[in-house]
Amino acid sequence: MKGISLYSVVPVRAEARESAEQNTQMLFGETCTILEQKPRWNRIKLDNDGQEGWIDAKMLAPMTEEEYTSYSKAYASAAMVSFPMVFAVSENNQQTIPLTAGTRLTNYQDGRFEILGVPFRIDASMVITQPIELNEQNLLQTVRFFLNIPYLWGGKNAMGMDCSGFTQIIMSLFGKRLLRNASERATRGTARADITQVKAGDLVFFNHEGLNDGAANPQKITHVGIAIDSTRVIHCSGRVKVEKLDSTGIYNIEQGGYSHHLASIIDSESLL
Numbered sequence: 001m002k003g004i005s006l007y008s009v010v011p012v013r014a015e016a017r018e019s020a021e022q023n024t025q026m027l028f029g030e031t032c033t034i035l036e037q038k039p040r041w042n043r044i045k046l047d048n049d050g051q052e053g054w055i056d057a058k059m060l061a062p063m064t065e066e067e068y069t070s071y072s073k074a075y076a077s078a079a080m081v082s083f084p085m086v087f088a089v090s091e092n093n094q095q096t097i098p099l100t101a102g103t104r105l106t107n108y109q110d111g112r113f114e115i116l117g118v119p120f121r122i123d124a125s126m127v128i129t130q131p132i133e134l135n136e137q138n139l140l141q142t143v144r145f146f147l148n149i150p151y152l153w154g155g156k157n158a159m160g161m162d163c164s165g166f167t168q169i170i171m172s173l174f175g176k177r178l179l180r181n182a183s184e185r186a187t188r189g190t191a192r193a194d195i196t197q198v199k200a201g202d203l204v205f206f207n208h209e210g211l212n213d214g215a216a217n218p219q220k221i222t223h224v225g226i227a228i229d230s231t232r233v234i235h236c237s238g239r240v241k242v243e244k245l246d247s248t249g250i251y252n253i254e255q256g257g258y259s260h261h262l263a264s265i266i267d268s269e270s271l272l
Contacts, residue, residue, distance in 0.1 A: 001034040002068040003044065003060040004116070008098045009157045010060075012053035016041035022154030023053040024165070024180055027103045029075070029115055031068065032060070047072075049168070051180040067116065071106065079108035082173055083126040084145055084158035091119040100157035101146070102169040131175025134268060136200035136229060142173060143226075149240045163223050166236040167203065170226060174201065176271045182224035186263070190270035195247045198230040201268035206249060206260035223260050225250070 005026045013020040016038055026032065026046060035052070036043035042060055045052045063071070081103040087096045091112075099122070105113035111124035132138050152160025156169050164185075168178045179185050186205045192198060206223040225235025225245075233245040237259065244251040250260040 002031060002063040002065070003034050003042070004031045004063050004071070005029065005059065006061050006115075007059055009100060009159075010055060011154070012044070012046070012051065012055050014053060016043070016054040018056075020054065022152075024049075024051045024154050025156050026055065027157070028097065028099055029078075029104050029106065031063070031071065031075070034060075034062075046180075049178070049180045061116075071116065074106040075104055078104035078106045079113065079127050079129045080104050080173065081122075081126060082128045082132075082142070084149065086123055086126040088113075088120040088122040091121060100169075102156070102172050128173065132173055134174040134176075134201040138174075139200045139226070139228060143170060143234050143240075146170070146240050147242075149236070151236050151238050161236050161240065163225065163236045166240060167224050167226055171201070171203075171268075171271070174268075176268065178203075178271070183221040185224065186221045186266070188271070189266040189268075192265040192267055195230050195245070195262070195265065198227045198245075198265055199268065200228055202227040203266040203268065203271070204233050204235075204245065205263045205266070207263035208261040221263060227265070 005028055008028050010026040011022045012024045012026055014023050031047045032044040034042050034044055040057055041054050042057045043054050081099050081101050084101050085098055088099050089096050107114040111122055113120050132142060149158060150160050151162060153162050155161045156165030164180055164182045168180060171178050182205060204225045204227050205221050207221055225233040227233055231245055232242055233250060234242045249258045249262040252259040
């Protein structure tokens with residue numbers, strides 16, 4: 001059985017209870033496969049990145065096979081919200097709904113889109129219809145609107161993001177589809193030989209937080225950011241920010257030391 005989120009952001013949890021850890025979030029218009037059903041909860045697998053978890057059943061709308069097939073075709077080439085947050089207005093009842101960056105807009109044209117037969121209006125200046133070309137100038141122009149968004153475990157929206165959610169949303173604007181977790185992504189794509197080869201948009205992985213507090217574990221990827229160039233990285237740690245990058249890792253000026261140990265760098269051009 002298939003389902004779709006018609007809410008701005010829906011938490012996907014590790015267990016079937018409100019107090020359970022949030023693994024990720026489901027954005028407006030995202031679809032999923034329903035793996036298991038309980039009276040109040042559904043265990044799902046997101047179609048976008050394969051992430052699994054539990055979602056409040058009332059926040060998921062069921063889809064027929066016919067609806068899902070038609071919608072999936074439109075979703076594949078859909079426009080996308082490119083700013084942290086924008087409000088869409090339903091043309092049926094004039095109610096607004098906040099949409100966050102990375103939300104796909106099916107059947108979009110000139111500031112209007114339609115989802116499952118419901119038409120909406122949206123500010124066209126905050127929507128892209130094609131992926132942005134990935135270069136340093138465009139990357140900086142895009143991410144500046146995301147600076148200072150606070151860290152939230154499992155988050156991937158303007159009110160809170162974790163490191164993997166931030167990179168997933170930003171890279172989607174450049175046409176790159178990433179897995180949800182940093183540790184899974186670190187094995188995909190072509191690795192750079194060293195930091196001198198880094199280009200804007202490369203994914204930079206780290207294997208220890210608080211480098212000054214102990215030895216790094218090279219087997220465990222704990223953090224990911226996006227390289228601006230070989231000396232700067234933008235990432236979400238406490239908040240979205242730009243920090244100094246070198247062959248050791250991320251240097252935090254405020255703390256006067258390295259906060260993350262560099263593990264590997266993946267060439268963005270090798271990512272799909």
